[in-house]
Amino acid sequence: ETGVTQSPTHLIKTRGQQVTLRCSSQSGHNTVSWYQQALGQGPQFIFQYYREEENGRGNFPPRFSGLQFPNYSSELNVNALELDDSALYLCASSLVRAGGQETQYFGPGTRLLVL
Amino acid sequence: QQQVKQSPQSLIVQKGGIPIINCAYENTAFDYFPWYQQFPGKGPALLIAIRPDVSEKKEGRFTISFNKSAKQFSLHIMDSQPGDSATYFCAASFPGTYKYIFGTGTRLKVLA
Numbered sequence: 490e491t492g493v494t495q496s497p498t499h500l501i502k503t504r505g506q507q508v509t510l511r512c513s514s515q516s517g518h519n520t521v522s523w524y525q526q527a528l529g530q531g532p533q534f535i536f537q538y539y540r541e542e543e544n545g546r547g548n549f550p551p552r553f554s555g556l557q558f559p560n561y562s563s564e565l566n567v568n569a570l571e572l573d574d575s576a577l578y579l580c581a582s583s584l585v586r587a588g589g590q591e592t593q594y595f596g597p598g599t600r601l602l603v604l
Numbered sequence: 605q606q607q608v609k610q611s612p613q614s615l616i617v618q619k620g621g622i623p624i625i626n627c628a629y630e631n632t633a634f635d636y637f638p639w640y641q642q643f644p645g646k647g648p649a650l651l652i653a654i655r656p657d658v659s660e661k662k663e664g665r666f667t668i669s670f671n672k673s674a675k676q677f678s679l680h681i682m683d684s685q686p687g688d689s690a691t692y693f694c695a696a697s698f699p700g701t702y703k704y705i706f707g708t709g710t711r712l713k714v715l716a
Contacts, residue, residue, distance in 0.1 A: 531706030
């Protein structure tokens with residue numbers, strides 16, 4: 490087990506709705522990254538948060554947004570849900586030091602289904 | 605230039621066999637190459653990782669071979685077991701960007 494937890498485990502929404510997914514980082518980690526994994530595909534980077542600020546973003550529209558809290562937990566918010574947003578959403582925590590980033594450790598994911 | 609190409613898409617081996625999964629990249633700026641194992645309904649779990657200044661790394665039954673000149677790296681699973689049946693992903697990252705770029709995955713089945 491990595492110590493990274495996510496909630497909820499499963500979620501069903503309808504098109505146009507909004508969703509919030511939550512992640513609790515591994516103890517001692519200061520960075521959280523979010524990935525979208527479509528069925529049968531590799532994870533795609535959405536964005537990363539370091540010290541409560543966005544620190545890099547992948548090719549995702551602005552309706553994907555996030556927050557990182559002082560305790561390093563994080564939220565992923567998706568507005569105006571589309572059918573193609575159906576996927577496994579993974580968060581990964583890591584420790585960023587002066588010498589660079591250490592390995593990212595993934596949570597179990599939240600399975601989102603948009604109908 | 606940011607892609608990581610992974611092959612094969614699926615692989616079936618007998619118990620005790622040595623499955624080999626290959627990945628290739630274009631951008632020589634990548635400096636970190638982890639391999640992850642993922643079981644159905646679970647998040648990816650780190651298996652082993654390598655940096656370009658090393659040609660081979662072993663951890664238990666898992667070995668990464670890295671060919672910098674060919675821009676390829678591969679995962680070997682020694683004495684494979686049915687419990688190794690999972691999807692395996694290679695990934696790469698640039699220094700300082702903290703973004704992992706994943707391959708498309710290889711579904712491995714080890715027959716008992």
